[in-house]
Amino acid sequence: MRKILILTVTSVFLFSCGNKEQTVEAVLASNDLKQIRAKKDELSSKSQDILGKLKQLDAAISKLDKNKKIPLITTIKADAKEFIHYLELQGSVQTKKNVLVYPEVPGQLVSVFVKEGQKVVKGQALARIDDGGLSNQLAQLEANEALAKTTYERQKRLWDQRIGSEIQYLQAKTNYEAQKNVVANLRKNMAKYTVKSPFTGIVDDVIKEQGTVVSPGPGAEIFRVVNLGDMYIETDVPESYISSVIKGKEVEIEFPILGKEVHSQVRQAGNFINPANRTFKVEIGVPNKDRSIKPNLTAKLKINDYTNPNAILIPQSIISENAKGEQYVYIVENSKDKSVAKQVIIETGKTQGDIVEVTKGLASGMEIVDEGARSVKDKQEVKILKLAK
Helix, strand or coil, rough: HHHHHHHHHHHHHHHHHCCCCCCHHHHHHHHHHHHHHHHHHHHHHHHHHHHHHHHHHHHHHHHHHHCCCEEEEEEEEEEEEEEEEEEEEEEEEEEEEECCCECCCCCEEEECCCCCCCCCCCCCCCECCCCCCCCHHHHHHHHHHHHHHHHHHHHHHHHHHHCCHHEEEEEEHHHHHHHHHHHHHHHHHHCCCCCCCCCCCCEEEECCCCCCCCCCCCCCCCCEEECCCCCCEEEEEEECCCCCCCCCCCCEEECCCCEEEEEEEEEEEECCCCCCCCCEEEEEEEECCCEEEEEEECEEEEEEEEEEEEEEEEHHHHHHCCCCEEEEEEEEECCCCCCEEEEEEEEEEEEEEEEEEEECCCCCCCCCEECCCCCCCCCEECCCCCCCC
């Protein structure tokens, strides 16, 4: 602006000298308001004319100058590729075979047959409680049962030969069946004095030592038995995913503490929405052949809730938004002698990290402005440094 003012003043001065017009100093010295205003109007008119010519010169220079400043950019190709979106959640490992074993009857723990870490099978005896003399009673009752059985069998043979009375036969039969029932009931009761494993697994903890007096009820647990082969993760999923997170969906499970990742599937999806937090539960089976995964271990879950086999994916960082709330990016249109940036309105879908799915506005093969996207304008000439891969 200062250069323009100098040119203006110089031009006016030369013009004035050439035409022997009054100088500004002379007009000011006259103290004539009319002359001063007239001189100002004259100089203003000439200044506007000069400014107009300067703009014409600038436009010509901009057009002819090969070294003018053009925004430098890089571009990426819009290519259709598979897009797998994951819902990321957290959960903890659980097992339905992690139980505390309680006594069914009171008494002293006279024998403990297992130790911590020992593998056991379903029904295996873990400990025995003093039966208080029931074993002696059982022996006596078994003897009575054997006698009743012998008597019955003899009476039956006689009755089959029509010897003796029917009453004697029926009494022998009734007595034998009664004795048999008594023995069976006592055996059933005595079985409660042997503490058995409810399923195949590992004795995780021996809580009560031999000699301890135990009884049914809270705090009376004797063992903890765990089966690490049937593990699962239960987690809460927002209700908005109820139609996409369903049984059979693929899941990637990471155990940060173990530095281990496993692949699994959703094996059960709940049908109840919790009104307190608007979520539903899903259950994911956990393969655990090496038994390294333990109950209550924290896990990071990536559940595949959406897949698009032909998606256009771009970085989040190159997307801008206009005053209408519309999202846009710049593509490059190339001609023989130049490249021009063009603004394109887009619509987006799912986001995974810094990658965004474009559902509308871009087609495969388009060249999109990457680095420099924030510094270009619509229909502005640009220079491509390289084509990013």
